[in-house]
Amino acid sequence: MGAVERPEPAQRSAPMRLCVHVLEARGLSAIYLNGSSDPYVRLQLGRRRAKTTVVKRSLSPAWDEEFGFLVADVAEDLVVSVLNEDRYFSTDFLGRVRVPLAAILETEDHSLGTAWYQLQPKSSKSRRKKRDEITEHWVRIVNLSYQIEHGMLVSGRRNAPCAAQIGHRDL
DSSP, X not given: OOOOOOOOGGXXXXXXXXXXXXXXXXXXXXXXXXXXXXXXXXXXXTTEEEEXXXXXXXXSOEEEXXXXXXXXXXXXXXXXXXXXXXXXXXXEEEEEEEEEHHHHHTSTTSBOOSEEEEOBOSSHHHHHHTTTOOOOOEEEEEEEEEEOSSSOOOOSSTTOOSSSSTTTTBO
């Protein structure tokens, strides 16, 4: 029976972490009769989830919250959903965007930088129904980035730690 060869530590692929800094949204739909919503962002990468705090009575909420995820598969998409908190009924869906992790790896600095992402409806049926509407819903994310080195992650500030704990505020 032959011995199993194990790669040297330097040859193993380094774990990758994804840093997500959720800044703000604009142009969100009013859910309540008073013309407001109570929005929050839910991030999902595979089976791992995290969420921002709820901003009460706002159509242009600001979060400025940072999250980190260990990446198991670079073929996954980060799903960024904007939802309305409703304590008495079901949560209302305001829109979502899917960001392929492979797009981040294709950049020279492993970062998509600060960008506005247009939120999409849940289904193509909703998309057709709302095609004539002028209102567009957006979410802004700062420096969606990978860091392959162990320990520190690139965020809005160079070499700043990405969240106190990777996957903090998990659901």
